[in-house]
Amino acid sequence: MYGLPSLHASNENPHGQENMSCEAMVVYYIILGKLMSISILPECNPYIDAVDQLNREAFGSDVEPKLIKLLRERDELLISLVAIDDDKIIGHVCASPVTINGNNHSIAGIGPLSVCKSHRCQGIGGMLMEEVIAQLRNNDFAAAVLLGDPNYYHRFGFSSGAAFGLQNEYNADEAFMAMELQHNSLVKISGLVQYVSAFKEQGA
Numbered sequence: 001m002y003g004l005p006s007l008h009a010s011n012e013n014p015h016g017q018e019n020m021s022c023e024a025m026v027v028y029y030i031i032l033g034k035l036m037s038i039s040i041l042p043e044c045n046p047y048i049d050a051v052d053q054l055n056r057e058a059f060g061s062d063v064e065p066k067l068i069k070l071l072r073e074r075d076e077l078l079i080s081l082v083a084i085d086d087d088k089i090i091g092h093v094c095a096s097p098v099t100i101n102g103n104n105h106s107i108a109g110i111g112p113l114s115v116c117k118s119h120r121c122q123g124i125g126g127m128l129m130e131e132v133i134a135q136l137r138n139n140d141f142a143a144a145v146l147l148g149d150p151n152y153y154h155r156f157g158f159s160s161g162a163a164f165g166l167q168n169e170y171n172a173d174e175a176f177m178a179m180e181l182q183h184n185s186l187v188k189i190s191g192l193v194q195y196v197s198a199f200k201e202q203g204a
């Protein structure tokens with residue numbers, strides 16, 4: 001878990017990018033008889049170091065923190081959400097734009113997603129996924145893609161990207177997944193999905 005210098009989250013535009021609807025979501029639950037609350041909030045400046053540390057620990061690598069830093073610097077984070085428990089950052093997810101055959105179809109690539117080791121398997125990754133999907137949908141994104149374990153991401157509605165006629169740059173098969181966020185939005189769209197160049201530059 002990674003502490004914050006101050007925790008005055010606001011819904012102001014956190015990094016200068018176009019603001020998406022960023023209502024704080026607070027989920028209450030009980031673990032071992034103790035009432036807990038997890039807040040899902042947009043990332044803002046005081047959170048950045050903690051997000052960096054969380055991703056370094058969760059992935060055991062510098063690739064993801066460096067990738068997120070580059071996306072942030074280039075204003076390519078469409079959404080960046082943190083999960084907070086007791087003033088500690090315990091989870092993070094972000095989304096960035098992707099193109100298909102070089103064209104913008106309002107499709108987002110979700111990820112990286114991370115939850116600190118001490119808080120895994122408590123539904124926090126799920127809360128972050130549900131919220132990033134909801135925010136993309138509410139902001140009229142047509143679809144989302146991601147690379148990951150289908151056993152995890154199927155539960156959120158993702159299925160084979162190839163079945164939608166989408167290819168990826170990583171030669172991933174079942175790990176490459178897509179989800180329509182609007183009705184039949186991928187019916188007339190097919191081709192090569194490309195993430196922004198920060199992914200290749202960081203070896204992600």
Ligand SMILES: CC(C)(COP(=O)(O)OP(=O)(O)OC[C@H]1O[C@@H](n2cnc3c(N)ncnc32)[C@H](O)[C@@H]1OP(=O)(O)O)[C@@H](O)C(=O)NCCC(=O)NCCS
Pocket residue numbers: 058059111112113114115116119120121122123124125126127147148149151152
């Ligand atoms: C993947 C990750 C974000 C899941 O977070 P989490 O808060 O533990 O997930 P949830 O509590 O919402 O879901 C837990 C469920 O997902 C399953 N699960 C967790 N990670 C999984 C993975 N990598 N592959 C398949 N299933 C996974 C758990 O077994 C559990 O299953 P159950 O509901 O059947 O018991 C977390 O394990 C993590 O940070 N991993 C390291 C970074 C990473 O690999 N990120 C994903 C790639 S971008």
